[in-house]
Amino acid sequence: MTENNEEKKSHSKLEIDRPQDFKFHIAYDVYSRAWDENVSDAARLKLNELISALANDENGYSDFYAQIQEFRRDTGSFRSGRTRFESKRKRDWQRTESRDGRNRRHK
Numbered sequence: 001m002t003e004n005n006e007e008k009k010s011h012s013k014l015e016i017d018r019p020q021d022f023k024f025h026i027a028y029d030v031y032s033r034a035w036d037e038n039v040s041d042a043a044r045l046k047l048n049e050l051i052s053a054l055a056n057d058e059n060g061y062s063d064f065y066a067q068i069q070e071f072r073r074d075t076g077s078f079r080s081g082r083t084r085f086e087s088k089r090k091r092d093w094q095r096t097e098s099r100d101g102r103n104r105r106h107k
Contacts, residue, residue: 016055034071
């Protein structure tokens, strides 16, 4: 009978949110949305394992997000990493602006 009780317990959404820990709170929100979107017992069991491992600090956040990716539907075109901006140095910009200004004045 306790085995049946444990099985039912493992398939319910875990309430281990930590609002004071921002990173964990966001991870729990991702878990919660994935839980609501997936109705499969196997998927929900895996989601419970992932959030439990994160709560016990067994895996890092990058591992958590990498493994939960397959259960998420709201990812769309999200890309991690930094975007690189290319810019000119101030002096180069001033030179081109003054040259363009001279050319405009003399046309």
